Amino acid sequence: xxxxxxSEPRKLPYILAITEGLRQSLAADxxxxxxxxxxxxxxxxxxxxxxxxxxxxxxxxxxxxxSEEGIMGLGVGASACGLRPIIDLMFxxxxxxxxxxxxxxxxxxxxxxxxxxxxxxxxxTMSGAGMNLAAQHSQSLEAWLCHVPGLKVVMPSTPYDAKxxxxxxxxxxxxxxxxxxxxxxxxxxxVPEEPYAIPLGKANIVRPGSNFTIIxxxxxxxxxxxxxxxxxxxxxxxxxxxxxxxxxxxSETIINSVKKTHRALIVHxxxxxxxxxxxxxxQIQEExxxxxxxxxxxxxxxxxxxxxxPALEKAYLPNADKIKAEVKRxxxxxx
Amino acid sequence: MDISKETLFDLHHRMVRxxxxxxxxxxxxxxxxxxxxxxLYVGEEAVAAGVMCNLSDxxxxxxxxxxxxxxxxxxxxxxxxxxxxxxxxxxxxxxxGGSMHISDMDLGMLGANGIVAGGPPIAMGAxxxxxxKGNGNVAVAFFGDGASNExxxxxxxxxxxxxxLPLVLCCENNGYGEFTPQANHQAIKDVADRAVGYGMPGVVxxxxxxxxxxxAAHEAVARARRGEGPTLLECKTYRFFDxxxxxxxxxxxxxxDEVMEWKKRxxxxxxxxxxxxxxxxxxxxxxxxxxxxxxxxxxxxxxxxASPWPDESTLLKDVYNND
Ligand SMILES: Cc1ncc(C[n+]2csc(CCOP(=O)(O)OP(=O)(O)O)c2C)c(N)n1
Ligand SMILES: [Mg+2]
Numbered sequence: 001x002x003x004x005x006x007s008e009p010r011k012l013p014y015i016l017a018i019t020e021g022l023r024q025s026l027a028a029d030x031x032x033x034x035x036x037x038x039x040x041x042x043x044x045x046x047x048x049x050x051x052x053x054x055x056x057x058x059x060x061x062x063x064x065x066x067s068e069e070g071i072m073g074l075g076v077g078a079s080a081c082g083l084r085p086i087i088d089l090m091f092x093x094x095x096x097x098x099x100x101x102x103x104x105x106x107x108x109x110x111x112x113x114x115x116x117x118x119x120x121x122x123x124x125t126m127s128g129a130g131m132n133l134a135a136q137h138s139q140s141l142e143a144w145l146c147h148v149p150g151l152k153v154v155m156p157s158t159p160y161d162a163k164x165x166x167x168x169x170x171x172x173x174x175x176x177x178x179x180x181x182x183x184x185x186x187x188x189x190x191v192p193e194e195p196y197a198i199p200l201g202k203a204n205i206v207r208p209g210s211n212f213t214i215i216x217x218x219x220x221x222x223x224x225x226x227x228x229x230x231x232x233x234x235x236x237x238x239x240x241x242x243x244x245x246x247x248x249x250x251s252e253t254i255i256n257s258v259k260k261t262h263r264a265l266i267v268h269x270x271x272x273x274x275x276x277x278x279x280x281x282x283q284i285q286e287e288x289x290x291x292x293x294x295x296x297x298x299x300x301x302x303x304x305x306x307x308x309x310p311a312l313e314k315a316y317l318p319n320a321d322k323i324k325a326e327v328k329r330x331x332x333x334x335x
Numbered sequence: 336m337d338i339s340k341e342t343l344f345d346l347h348h349r350m351v352r353x354x355x356x357x358x359x360x361x362x363x364x365x366x367x368x369x370x371x372x373x374x375l376y377v378g379e380e381a382v383a384a385g386v387m388c389n390l391s392d393x394x395x396x397x398x399x400x401x402x403x404x405x406x407x408x409x410x411x412x413x414x415x416x417x418x419x420x421x422x423x424x425x426x427x428x429x430x431x432g433g434s435m436h437i438s439d440m441d442l443g444m445l446g447a448n449g450i451v452a453g454g455p456p457i458a459m460g461a462x463x464x465x466x467x468k469g470n471g472n473v474a475v476a477f478f479g480d481g482a483s484n485e486x487x488x489x490x491x492x493x494x495x496x497x498x499x500l501p502l503v504l505c506c507e508n509n510g511y512g513e514f515t516p517q518a519n520h521q522a523i524k525d526v527a528d529r530a531v532g533y534g535m536p537g538v539v540x541x542x543x544x545x546x547x548x549x550x551a552a553h554e555a556v557a558r559a560r561r562g563e564g565p566t567l568l569e570c571k572t573y574r575f576f577d578x579x580x581x582x583x584x585x586x587x588x589x590x591x592d593e594v595m596e597w598k599k600r601x602x603x604x605x606x607x608x609x610x611x612x613x614x615x616x617x618x619x620x621x622x623x624x625x626x627x628x629x630x631x632x633x634x635x636x637x638x639x640x641a642s643p644w645p646d647e648s649t650l651l652k653d654v655y656n657n658d
Contacts, residue, residue: 037512037513037515038513038514038515041514041515041519041587041588042513042514042515042587042588045513063515063519063520064520065481065484065512065515065520065521066451066452066481066482066484066485066512066520067484067485067486068485069486070484070486093449093450094450096450097450097485097486097487131371132370132371132422132433133371133372133435133449134371134431134432134433134434134435134436134449135431135432135436135449136435136436136448136449136450137435137449302650302651303651303654304650304651304654305431305654307430307431307650308370308371308422308428308430308431308432308433308435308436309370309422309423309430309431309433309644309645310370310422311422311430311644311645311647312430312431312645312647312649312650315647315650316650
C-alpha cells in the first residue's frame with residue numbers, strides 16, 4: 001500500500017534550536033549582532049553558534065576578549081544607541097564579573113532617564129548543574145535577575161521554547177536574559193522551521209491535571225513531568241506548569257490552576273532559600289489562600305554551593321523522586 | 336646568575352612531576368574515569384617550576400583553571416590530587432572542588448579557580464596580609480594572557496602597586512584564551528607592557544626555559560620581599576594540548592606546524608640537554624627521575640581510584656565554619 005508521505009514534524013536538539021533562533025534573529029534585522037567569548041571562530045564552547053560567523057561575517061558575529069563587564073557594557077551602550085545586541089555570557093556563573101552593568105546600568109537606564117532610553121538587548125547564558133563542573137560552572141542564578149526591576153528572564157525547557165523564546169527576546173524592546181540549561185543541550189524536540197515567537201510572560205501548561213499543581217522551571221519541568229506520570233498511578237492527577245518566562249511571571253495561569261487543584265508545589269534547580277519558589281508560594285497564598293487544602297511546597301537545591309563529586313552532586317540536585325516524595329507528603333498531610 | 340646543580344635538579348624534578356601528573360590525568364579524563372573537564376598544563380611546566388623554586392611553603396600562590404601544574408610545583412601530594420580529581424573523600428577538597436578548585440592551604444596554594452582572573456585580586460589580598468603581618472612572605476598570582484583583559488586583573492595590579500605589596504603577577508602568555516589567539520583579544524604583544532600603567536616593572540621572559548623563568552622570578556620575588564612592591568612577570572609559553580583534554584594537533588584554531596615549532600622547545604628536553612652538556616647529570620640519572628615519578632603517579636592513581644566516595648552527610652558541611 002502506498003501512502004502520501006506524511007510530513008513528519010521536524011525535530012532538532014535544543015542546541016540546534018538555539019542556533020536556528022540566533023540565525024533567524026540575525027537574518028531578520030541588520031541591527032542584530034552577536035558578541036561573546038569564542039562565539040565566532042569557535043562557534044561557542046557549547047557549539048550553539050557554529051556556522052553563524054560564516055553566514056553573517058565578522059561584523060555581526062564577534063569574538064570578544066575575556067572581559068564580561070566590557071561585553072555587558074557593549075550590550076548596554078550599543079542597544080541604547082539603536083542596535084539590537086545579543087550578548088553571550090558563556091556560563092551564568094560569570095555574571096558576577098559583570099553584575100554592575102546588568103544591575104545598575106542595563107536594568108535601570110530607561111527608568112532613570114524618564115523613559116528616554118530603550119535597550120533592546122538580549123543576553124544568552126547557560127545555567128545548570130549535573131555535569132561535575134563544580135561550584136563556579138553549575139549555578140542557577142535566575143532569582144538574582146528576577147529581583148531586579150527592568151529585566152526580563154526566560155528559561156527555555158525544550159527545543160521549541162529555546163527557539164521561540166529566543167526570537168521573542170530579540171524582538172522585545174527590553175533587556176531579556178535567556179537562561180539555557182546545559183543538561184538540555186542534547187534533548188530532541190519538535191521545532192518548526194519558520195521563525196516563531198513565544199509570547200513573553202505566558203506560562204505553558206505542559207500537562208493538564210485536576211488535583212495537584214506543580215510549577216517547574218527549566219530542566220525541572222522534565223523531572224516534574226516524570227514524577228507526574230508516576231503519581232498518576234497513585235491517583236494524583238498533576239498539572240505541570242512551566243512559566244517559561246520567570247520575569248514577568250504569569251501569575252494568573254498559576255493561580256487559576258491552584259484554584260482548581262487546591263495543592264501546589266514549586267520546583268527549581270536553584271537553591272531553595274530565596275528562590276523563585278518563595279515568590280510563587282507567597283503569591284499563591286495571597287491570591288488563593290481560601291482554595292488551598294495544604295501548605296504550598298517547594299523543592300530546590302539545598303543551601304550549599306554545587307559540589308564537584310558525582311557522589312554529592314547527585315544528592316544535591318532535585319529530581320523526580322524528590323518531587324514525588326514532596327507531593328505525597330503534601331497530599332498525605334491534607335488527607 | 337650561577338645556577339647550582341641542586342636548583343637544576345629541582346627545576347627538572349618539578350617539571351617532570353607536572354608532565355607525568357598531567358599526562359596521566361589526561362588519560363583518566365579521556366577514559367571517563369575522572370568526571371568533569373580538565374585543563375592541562377603540559378608545555379607550560381617551566382613557568383610553574385621556575386617560579387615555585389623561589390618560594391617557600393609560607394609564600395602564597397593563586398592559580399587558574401589550568402591549576403594542577405601550580406600545585407604540583409608547589410609540592411602537591413599526588414595522592415590527594417588524583418583522589419580529588421576522582422571526586423573521592425581522600426582528595427584535597429574531600430571531592431567538593433575537583434580539578435578547577437584544587438587547593439592546599441598548608442602549601443600556600445590558594446586554589447585553582449574556575450573564574451578567569453579570579454586569582455590576582457585574591458593574591459593581592461594575600462600580599463596585603465603579608466605586609467600587614469610583616470612576615471616577609473610573598474604572594475604570586477598566575478593568570479593567562481586572556482585573563483589580563485579582565486577588570487579584576489587591572490584593579491589588583493593598581494592596588495598592589497599603589498600599596499607596594501609583596502606580589503608577583505605572573506602572566507602565562509600561551510598565545511590563546513581558549514580558542515582565540517592573542518592578536519584577536521588584545522592590541523599588544525607583551526602583556527608586560529601593561530605594568531607601566533600601574534607603576535611597576537614589567538618583565539618578559541622565555542617561558543619555555545625553566546632557568547630563565549627561575550632567574551626572572553628570583554628578582555621579582557626578591558624585590559617583593561624587600562618591600563619594593565609588585566612586578567608583572569610575563570612568561571611566553573605554549574600549551575601542547577587543547578584548551579581542555581589531551582588532543583594537541585588537528586585543531587581548527589591553530590596549525591599543527593605551530594604546535595611542532597613550540598614542541599621543539601620543550602622545556603624538559605631543554606633542561607635535560609643543558610644538564611648533560613654542563614656535566615651535572617647523566618642521561619641515566621635523568622631517566623631515573625622520570626621512572627620514579629611514574630611510580631609515584633601510578634601509586635597515587637591506584638590510591639585515588641580505591642578511595643571511598645564522600646558520604647552524603649558531608650553535602651552541607653563547610654558552607655560555614657560553625658566553630
Ligand atoms: C570570568 C570567566 N570568563 C570566562 C571563562 C571561560 N574560560 C575558561 S578558561 C578561558 C580562557 C582563559 O584564557 P587565559 O587566561 O589565556 O588562560 P589559558 O587557558 O590560556 O591558560 C575562558 C574564556 C571563565 N572560566 N571565567
Ligand atoms: Mg592563554
